[in-house]
Amino acid sequence: MNQSKDNQFSDRLETAAKAREAMLARYRSRPAADDPAVVARQAERQAVIEAREERNKEREAARLAAEVQRIAEAKAQREFEAAEVLRIAAEKAERQAALAAEQKEARDARFAARKLRARK
Template sequence: MYVGQFKANQLVDRLEAAAKARQATVARFRAHPSADDPIVLARQSARRAVIQAREVRVNEREMARLAATAQHEAEALAAREREAAEAARQAAEKADRQAALAAEQKTARDARFAARKARARR
């Protein structure tokens, strides 16, 4: 066996294999249906339907998330308003207590003053 012939056979085999691979690729490409084929059109419409359904679901989730966020914000606002009302009520009660205490202290001071005046007149 001659070495040069062996190498030539390998080269020929590789070239033939490459040619067959190219032919197979071309055959696969040609086997695809055209863009106006009913099967292709049906697949495209099915894909569009799936995409639209997905978009609807995404929009519904977004709307639900926005509604939940709005609900949460409304609850937080109501809680802040309740806290503010409670703080205002407590401040009013404190002011009332201080006013009552001041009036009581004034009454006690006036009574002491009147008692001192009465002792001085005797």
């Protein structure tokens, strides 16, 4: 069986202890919260967050404006269609009134002609 050179229990314990010490040393060497580099990074992050929020607000405002525009266009279209229906109905009523007037004139002319024939 092939055995690695760190196969001894004490060697493994020593390696784990060194790794823990390295992690602890890296944690301790971390800059404090009031370090200028940390403060600068936090300010940059905050600026990025604020810019993202601003872009989201602008997108939302643009989306709402587009929605309002779409609703206004739909309303204008419905109003135009309603006006068109009213115009067509008015034209139809006007044509029917003109047709009724023509028919009445023709009927009156026939009646008058019949009376003239009857008088002769």
